[in-house]
Amino acid sequence: xxxxxxxxxxxxxxxxxxxxxxxxxxxxxxxxxxxxxxxxxxxxxxxxxxxxxxxxxxxxxxxxxxxxxxxxxxxxxxxxxxxxxxxxxxxxxxxxxxxxxxxxxxxxxxxxxxxxxxxxxxxxxxxxxxxxxxxxxxxxxxxxxxxxxxxxxxxxxxxxxxxxxxxxxxxxxxxxxxxxxxxxxxxxxxxxxxxxxxxxxxxxxxxxxxxxxxxxxxxxxxxxxxxxxxxxxxxxxxxxxxxxxxxxxxxxxxxxxxxxxxxxxxxxxxxxxxxxxxxxxxxxxxxxxxxxxxxxxxxxxxxxxxxxxxxxxxxxxxxxxxxxxxxxxxxxxxxxxxxxxxxxxxxxxxxxxxxxxxxxxxxxxxxxxxxxxxxxxxxxxxxxxxxxxxxxxxxxxxxxxxxxxxxxxxxxxxxxxxxxxxxxxxxxxxxxxxxxxxxxxxxxxxxxxxxxxxxxxxxxxxxxxxxxxxxxxxxxxxxxxxxxxxxxxxxxxxxxxxxxxxxxxxxxxxxxxxxxxxxxxxxxxxxxxxxx
Amino acid sequence: xxxxxxxxxxxxxxxxxxxxxxxxxxxxxxxxxxxxxxxxxxxxxxxxxxxxxxxxxxxxxxxxxxxxxxxxxxxxxxxxxxxxxxxxxxxxxxxxxxxxxxxxxxxxxxxxxxxxxxxxxxxxxxxxxxxxxxxxxxxxxxxxxxxxxxxxxxxxxxxxxxxxxxxxxxxxxxxxxxxxxxxxxxxxxxxxxxxxxxxxxxxxxxxxxxxxxxxxxxxxxxxxxxxxxxxxxxxxxxxxxxxx
Numbered sequence: 001x002x003x004x005x006x007x008x009x010x011x012x013x014x015x016x017x018x019x020x021x022x023x024x025x026x027x028x029x030x031x032x033x034x035x036x037x038x039x040x041x042x043x044x045x046x047x048x049x050x051x052x053x054x055x056x057x058x059x060x061x062x063x064x065x066x067x068x069x070x071x072x073x074x075x076x077x078x079x080x081x082x083x084x085x086x087x088x089x090x091x092x093x094x095x096x097x098x099x100x101x102x103x104x105x106x107x108x109x110x111x112x113x114x115x116x117x118x119x120x121x122x123x124x125x126x127x128x129x130x131x132x133x134x135x136x137x138x139x140x141x142x143x144x145x146x147x148x149x150x151x152x153x154x155x156x157x158x159x160x161x162x163x164x165x166x167x168x169x170x171x172x173x174x175x176x177x178x179x180x181x182x183x184x185x186x187x188x189x190x191x192x193x194x195x196x197x198x199x200x201x202x203x204x205x206x207x208x209x210x211x212x213x214x215x216x217x218x219x220x221x222x223x224x225x226x227x228x229x230x231x232x233x234x235x236x237x238x239x240x241x242x243x244x245x246x247x248x249x250x251x252x253x254x255x256x257x258x259x260x261x262x263x264x265x266x267x268x269x270x271x272x273x274x275x276x277x278x279x280x281x282x283x284x285x286x287x288x289x290x291x292x293x294x295x296x297x298x299x300x301x302x303x304x305x306x307x308x309x310x311x312x313x314x315x316x317x318x319x320x321x322x323x324x325x326x327x328x329x330x331x332x333x334x335x336x337x338x339x340x341x342x343x344x345x346x347x348x349x350x351x352x353x354x355x356x357x358x359x360x361x362x363x364x365x366x367x368x369x370x371x372x373x374x375x376x377x378x379x380x381x382x383x384x385x386x387x388x389x390x391x392x393x394x395x396x397x398x399x400x401x402x403x404x405x406x407x408x409x410x411x412x413x414x415x416x417x418x419x420x421x422x423x424x425x426x427x428x429x430x431x432x433x434x435x436x437x438x439x440x441x442x443x444x445x446x447x448x449x450x451x452x453x454x455x456x457x458x459x460x461x462x463x464x465x466x467x468x469x470x471x472x473x474x475x476x477x478x479x480x481x482x483x484x485x486x487x488x489x490x491x492x493x494x495x496x497x498x499x500x501x502x503x504x505x506x507x508x509x510x511x512x513x514x515x516x517x518x519x520x521x522x523x524x525x526x527x528x529x530x531x532x
Numbered sequence: 533x534x535x536x537x538x539x540x541x542x543x544x545x546x547x548x549x550x551x552x553x554x555x556x557x558x559x560x561x562x563x564x565x566x567x568x569x570x571x572x573x574x575x576x577x578x579x580x581x582x583x584x585x586x587x588x589x590x591x592x593x594x595x596x597x598x599x600x601x602x603x604x605x606x607x608x609x610x611x612x613x614x615x616x617x618x619x620x621x622x623x624x625x626x627x628x629x630x631x632x633x634x635x636x637x638x639x640x641x642x643x644x645x646x647x648x649x650x651x652x653x654x655x656x657x658x659x660x661x662x663x664x665x666x667x668x669x670x671x672x673x674x675x676x677x678x679x680x681x682x683x684x685x686x687x688x689x690x691x692x693x694x695x696x697x698x699x700x701x702x703x704x705x706x707x708x709x710x711x712x713x714x715x716x717x718x719x720x721x722x723x724x725x726x727x728x729x730x731x732x733x734x735x736x737x738x739x740x741x742x743x744x745x746x747x748x749x750x751x752x753x754x755x756x757x758x759x760x761x762x763x764x765x766x767x768x769x770x771x772x773x774x775x776x
Binding site for chain 1: 579594638639693703704706
């Protein structure tokens with residue numbers, strides 16, 4: 001018996017302690033960083049270096065605006081240095097953030113989309129909730145200790161702020177907003193015997209597109225005199241499907257994360273789209289190329305792209321990827337995306353937001369928060385919005401004299417005041433109340449990708465000679481569900497579902513722990529008995 | 533007539549290179565696999581099956597890989613093919629693969645999309661073909677996706693997004709930073725062309741990326757790379773020699 005007691009004392013008790021330590025470490029890890037608490041004052045005695053991961057549209061002027069904003073901010077806060085890393089793709093930012101969460105090497109401030117934040121906040125205290133700190137009297141929005149004239153909370157456009165809320169909590173600030181616009185070659189529409197309405201319907205766009213597909217004996221399209229024509233090209237097919245469903249009042253997902261995309265309305269829409277892909281009247285960016293390239297070459301009538309891509313659209317566009325000799329001259333009109341109900345137009349609200357990541361040092365987080373807010377000041381907002389068909393996200397910037405003057409000069413040149421770009425901005429300014437976003441939950445980014453994949457799949461199938469019918473769509477539903485792991489999304493969103501059996505390692509750990517405590521108990525009893 | 537002569541020149545050039553490479557006759561393809569000529573003749577959006585040798589690939593990402601491949605007769609660009617990270621490590625230059633996918637065209641670039649692949653036995657690296665004389669000519673398109681070389685080019689200024697002159701640019705307009713594509717302009721016989729070092733293919737730690745950043749207006753260079761196409765020739769340069 002003494003031997004057993006010795007073994008217990010020498011090996012098992014330390015083993016139990018180790019097991020407990022492992023458990024405690026695991027528990028500590030799962031708790032993540034401490035919750036951020038706003039410091040009383042910014043500590044100016046220390047130097048802080050923060051990182052800002054920024055997204056631009058491969059646009060030198062935009063990157064210069066970021067650099068200028070950083071420089072101005074650093075003048076105001078000499079103890080804060082901002083290091084910028086540039087991205088041109090939201091997907092890459094998302095991927096890098098996910099990779100860096102596990103090593104706590106996330107950036108301090110990051111341009112992002114709420115869909116992505118939904119995944120980031122699966123980690124505990126990874127992203128700083130902004131409700132309380134934006135209300136802080138000193139360092140909150142419009143706070144008394146800010147060294148710049150930032151917007152007050154009520155000066156941010158409510159609709160855009162609400163897009164940054166996840167389950168009621170504010171996790172980001174809107175930075176810029178855009179929507180999608182339809183850029184139209186009016187000359188070709190007229191040549192086909194139509195007039196462009198203020199709000200075109202889907203029926204109108206399909207009808208004109210099909211009519212344009214008539215060829216002459218030489219294989220030339222009379223409407224453009226060329227052998228290449230794709231009358232209707234959509235850049236973002238996820239937006240296309242989501243917008244169509246929203247316009248029809250059809251389900252897509254619930255706020256809680258139930259997937260409702262694979263429904264009969266979707267099927268009906270896919271059959272319609274497939275029919276127009278079969279004739280060649282419709283294609284997509286992923287399959288053919290940028291809508292603007294075809295539009296500017298006179299090879300597309302209806303090109304749908306972001307308002308943030310408007311400087312690439314039209315004969316006189318300041319930016320273009322096609323050779324000058326391939327450009328055609330025509331009148332470019334800007335209209336909302338096609339609608340099912342012109343009396344209730346619905347279009348996507350999109351554009352970058354900015355979130356703040358939590359860190360061990362609350363002072364570092366405060367420094368990041370000050371910089372994030374600085375991006376909402378009038379000079380940054382108006383300068384960035386003017387680079388493309390974006391709009392500022394604050395009423396303060398929208399109403400400032402500089403921005404009003406900018407809008408009043410629409411069309412006076414083909415650069416800063418390029419008419420198509422400014423029409424695109426105005427489209428969103430006039431339709432802010434008609435914009436919508438989709439529910440955000442862990443997995444919503446995958447659902448969005450799936451919506452686009454459905455469209456891409458039926459278009460590709462028709463082009464490749466496969467007849468798209470109901471059976472094909474059912475199979476595509478299965479393929480896409482599986483590819484984007486949508487069957488597991490609802491569990492990921494936190495809904496109650498069976499969790500399955502414990503992994504073997506977990507079982508072994510629990511058994512060891514129980515055994516260790518049993519043996520500790522035995523040892524204690526043996527010692528007591530021995531003493532007595 | 534000029535086009536015909538240029539096309540003949542390309543064919544002769546390629547035939548000579550094949551002969552010089554010691555491979556002799558183009559190798560026989562496996563059952564059900566297209567020859568390069570059959571691939572070229574296949575209509576867009578049709579299903580194709582090819583056998584070729586990996587010449588290079590862009591960095592694996594998101595379970596996909598983009599490959600520059602070639603056989604003794606021609607070259608293929610295989611875009612965004614599903615591939616595990618483990619398999620991507622096996623796709624070293626020279627590796628023979630059989631790819632089944634769809635012939636597609638994106639902004640002028642003819643490529644294979646939605647492909648699946650299997651690795652086969654074999655090894656081949658295609659020699660560079662000199663297409664300097666085809667710059668600015670429609671016949672250059674026939675060398676699309678091949679490993680090509682350009683000789684005696686002169687570096688000329690690039691304009692950034694603000695209209696300023698630069699020796700070279702990160703991204704097409706200077707909006708990028710270290711780690712992004714490096715663009716530079718070259719001149720030959722009075723005509724100007726834009727080339728780039730594609731960061732996903734040859735990243736910032738590679739010799740060509742570092743050399744591109746040393747380019748100065750007026751430098752004379754020879755360079756080689758894969759003849760990618762985007763609304764016209766858009767070569768992805770993998771080797772630059774600055775001449776003294």
